[in-house]
Amino acid sequence: xxxxxxxxxxxxxxxxxxxxxxxxxxxxxxxxxxxxxxxxxxxxxxxxxxxxxxxxxxxxxxxxxxxxxxxxxxxxxxxxxxxxxxxxxxxxxxxxxxxxxxxxxxxxxxxxxxxxxxxxxxxxxxxxxxxxxxxxxxxxxxxxxxxxxxxxxxxxxxxxxxxxxxxxxxxxxxxxxxxxxxxxxxxxxxxxxxxxxxxxxxxxxxxxxxxxxxxxxxxxxxxxxxxxxxxxxxxxxxxxxxxxxxxxxxxxxxxxxxxxxxxxxxxxxxxxxxxxxxxxxxxxxxxxxxxxxxxxxxxxxxxxxxxxxxxxxxxxxxxxxxxxxxxxxxxxxxxxxxxxxxxxxxxxxxxxxxxxxxxxxxxxxxxxxxxxxxxxxxxxxxxxxxxxxxxxxxxxxxxxxxxxxxxxxxxxxxxxxxxxxxxxxxxxxxxxxxxxxxxxxxxxxxxxxxxxxxxxxxxxxxxxxxxxxxxxxxxxxxx
Ligand SMILES: Cc1cc2nc3c(=O)[nH]c(=O)nc-3n(C[C@H](O)[C@H](O)[C@H](O)COP(=O)(O)O)c2cc1C
Ligand SMILES: [Mn+2]
Numbered sequence: 001x002x003x004x005x006x007x008x009x010x011x012x013x014x015x016x017x018x019x020x021x022x023x024x025x026x027x028x029x030x031x032x033x034x035x036x037x038x039x040x041x042x043x044x045x046x047x048x049x050x051x052x053x054x055x056x057x058x059x060x061x062x063x064x065x066x067x068x069x070x071x072x073x074x075x076x077x078x079x080x081x082x083x084x085x086x087x088x089x090x091x092x093x094x095x096x097x098x099x100x101x102x103x104x105x106x107x108x109x110x111x112x113x114x115x116x117x118x119x120x121x122x123x124x125x126x127x128x129x130x131x132x133x134x135x136x137x138x139x140x141x142x143x144x145x146x147x148x149x150x151x152x153x154x155x156x157x158x159x160x161x162x163x164x165x166x167x168x169x170x171x172x173x174x175x176x177x178x179x180x181x182x183x184x185x186x187x188x189x190x191x192x193x194x195x196x197x198x199x200x201x202x203x204x205x206x207x208x209x210x211x212x213x214x215x216x217x218x219x220x221x222x223x224x225x226x227x228x229x230x231x232x233x234x235x236x237x238x239x240x241x242x243x244x245x246x247x248x249x250x251x252x253x254x255x256x257x258x259x260x261x262x263x264x265x266x267x268x269x270x271x272x273x274x275x276x277x278x279x280x281x282x283x284x285x286x287x288x289x290x291x292x293x294x295x296x297x298x299x300x301x302x303x304x305x306x307x308x309x310x311x312x313x314x315x316x317x318x319x320x321x322x323x324x325x326x327x328x329x330x331x332x333x334x335x336x337x338x339x340x341x342x343x344x345x346x347x348x349x350x351x352x353x354x355x356x357x358x359x360x361x362x363x364x365x366x367x368x369x370x371x372x373x374x375x376x377x378x379x380x381x382x383x384x385x386x387x388x389x390x391x392x393x394x395x396x397x398x399x400x401x402x403x404x405x406x407x408x409x410x411x412x413x414x415x416x417x418x419x420x421x422x423x424x425x426x427x428x429x430x431x432x433x434x435x436x437x438x439x440x441x442x443x444x445x446x447x448x449x450x451x452x453x454x455x456x457x458x459x460x461x462x463x464x465x466x467x468x469x470x471x472x473x474x475x476x477x478x479x
Contacts, residue, residue: 002239005123007305021048032308033144033310045062047059047061047062048060059307067320082237082324086236091331113240118243124257126301129298130297136262137177140308142154149176149274149276150177152177153177154174155308155309158185159253159254161205162226163199171230175293182292183292186275190424202267203268204265205263206266209254212257212259216257219237237328250264263298265294280311280312281426282313314348323347330343340358342358342396352422354387355380357395361444364446367442382423384438386440415441421433
């Protein structure tokens with residue numbers, strides 16, 4: 001059974017000893033961040049702040065803050081199990097024989113069952129505040145870092161529809177609280193929510209869900225192709241459809257299980273300065289104009305719990321959402337670039353600065369082909385640096401990768417400089433949105449690639465290795 005909602009998730013975390021209730025009053029203005037920062041960096045528990053200063057709503061933070069909790073959220077012991085579920089679908093072959101056909105049907109059925117289901121009533125509408133009653137200051141919104149422009153809602157699922165074809169998008173875009181009923185809408189230039197907005201004329205309705213079951217919450221951060229509904233993806237990963245209810249003031253559906261929902265609209269030409277905000281890059285992003293989100297209704301569960309996340313210098317909680325994405329999307333990446341064996345996005349690279357990719361190298365120039373494939377693939381296209389290694393190299397072992405970068409690279413021959421789009425938040429590029437790219441080919445090179453005779457790598461023979469295994473106890477060496 002999938003985790004039904006945020007409350008069931010909190011209960012599960014508590015049963016597993018993965019949650020700490022903080023019962024003293026804590027200020028969401030800076031103090032909470034310092035507590036969370038220390039807790040995340042120490043691999044500590046999820047935190048439920050029961051008495052945030054100035055609000056009646058408890059705050060849940062650090063729900064994804066370790067690999068163990070991230071696995072718990074997905075109901076697996078290894079994130080590659082989630083990936084396997086996806087590769088199951090991506091690698092479907094024409095069935096052979098009856099058993100295969102039945103298995104195929106089962107898979108198709110589980111896709112069909114993933115479609116979000118619209119239900120009549122949802123707990124997220126137990127309390128309804130409209131018009132003048134809307135008051136964002138009721139929520140314990142964190143001001144995370146000292147130079148932040150104000151409080152920011154950091155863990156939202158922002159729901160829009162493409163005005164051209166009605167397809168839904170769900171994205172995690174932070175919302176700076178600007179007044180009791182307006183926020184900024186920080187969808188960056190490469191994101192699907194912004195594309196929906198650019199395709200619309202005049203007003204576009206928006207709904208924001210806060211406080212979801214962990215897989216649905218995660219799905220808002222997943223870099224899916226635009227036409228794929230994140231709630232469908234969440235349903236597939238959960239093994240159970242996401243239930244939606246109609247908004248009370250907008251023609252959009254929202255997760256029935258949400259703790260809090262903000263309904264409203266954005267309008268062309270209606271912008272405000274957003275930021276600065278201490279971002280996941282480890283730097284403050286400068287003030288910039290973004291659309292204003294006008295909140296027409298705020299609906300809630302009774303005793304709603306408010307979810308938050310702190311981003312900043314790595315490592316922070318979002319590292320684990322990123323790791324989940326790295327693992328879950330490997331099968332999709334392999335589906336278009338099958339020679340890729342594995343990849344790693346180092347947390348210190350804040351996900352768009354560096355990718356390490358191992359490949360089954362088959363021809364001269366192959367590593368370069370893969371670099372360009374990465375630079376052409378969804379949001380991975382924003383990656384500034386790509387390191388390519390041979391298939392036997394463990395991309396998650398940075399020391400091993402560095403060994404091959406040092407040993408196998410002639411910088412005059414094996415470094416590719418290119419350019420292309422860069423992350424909206426990249427401050428190092430000369431121009432916004434465009435930067436140089438560096439590719440490092442750390443694979444073994446052949447003569448066709450201009451290399452001299454490539455020496456064999458040192459390894460002990462299997463025979464001697466087995467002999468030493470067998471005799472180890474006799475040597476009397478404790479290791
Ligand atoms: C905690 C967190 C905060 C994020 N904040 C933003 C943000 O403010 N703006 C943005 O464009 N992307 C932000 N992202 C990244 C997007 O959620 C991510 O790129 C996602 O793919 C967007 O959905 P889309 O692909 O449907 O546009 C954030 C991600 C996380 C995990
Ligand atoms: Mn999307």
